[in-house]
Amino acid sequence: MSKIAKSNVRPSFPEKIGTQSTCNNSMGLSPDEQSKHIEELARKATTHAANDALKNGRAITIQQGNAIVRKFPDGRVEVIKTLENAFVVPKKLVYKL
Numbered sequence: 001m002s003k004i005a006k007s008n009v010r011p012s013f014p015e016k017i018g019t020q021s022t023c024n025n026s027m028g029l030s031p032d033e034q035s036k037h038i039e040e041l042a043r044k045a046t047t048h049a050a051n052d053a054l055k056n057g058r059a060i061t062i063q064q065g066n067a068i069v070r071k072f073p074d075g076r077v078e079v080i081k082t083l084e085n086a087f088v089v090p091k092k093l094v095y096k097l
Contacts, residue, residue, distance in 0.1 A: 031094065 029037060050060045059072045066086035070078045 031096070034097070035094070 050062070053060050054071070054073045057073050059070050061068065061070045061080065063069075063083075063086065064077075066084075067082045068080045070080055072078070
């Protein structure tokens with residue numbers, strides 16, 4: 001059985017997602033403002049995770065333009081699939097928390 005190596009990556013965010021201080025930041029906001037706030041938190045977390053993965057020698061898979069690509073830490077980019085309708089915007093969904 002393979003052993004999972006302990007990661008030495010340390011979080012650089014002063015707040016943890018789901019903590020009281022993070023939740024308080026979105027209290028009192030309108031539903032649209034809450035959605036924007038959650039979107040901003042998710043975007044920052046995703047970007048941070050992707051950068052950490054690349055720094056630690058792991059490839060990431062993302063959408064770049066109209067293609068799904070795998071980016072490697074050494075800078076190589078491998079096209080996995082080209083999408084025909086990459087920019088179709090789905091109907092807006094509203095989630096109530």
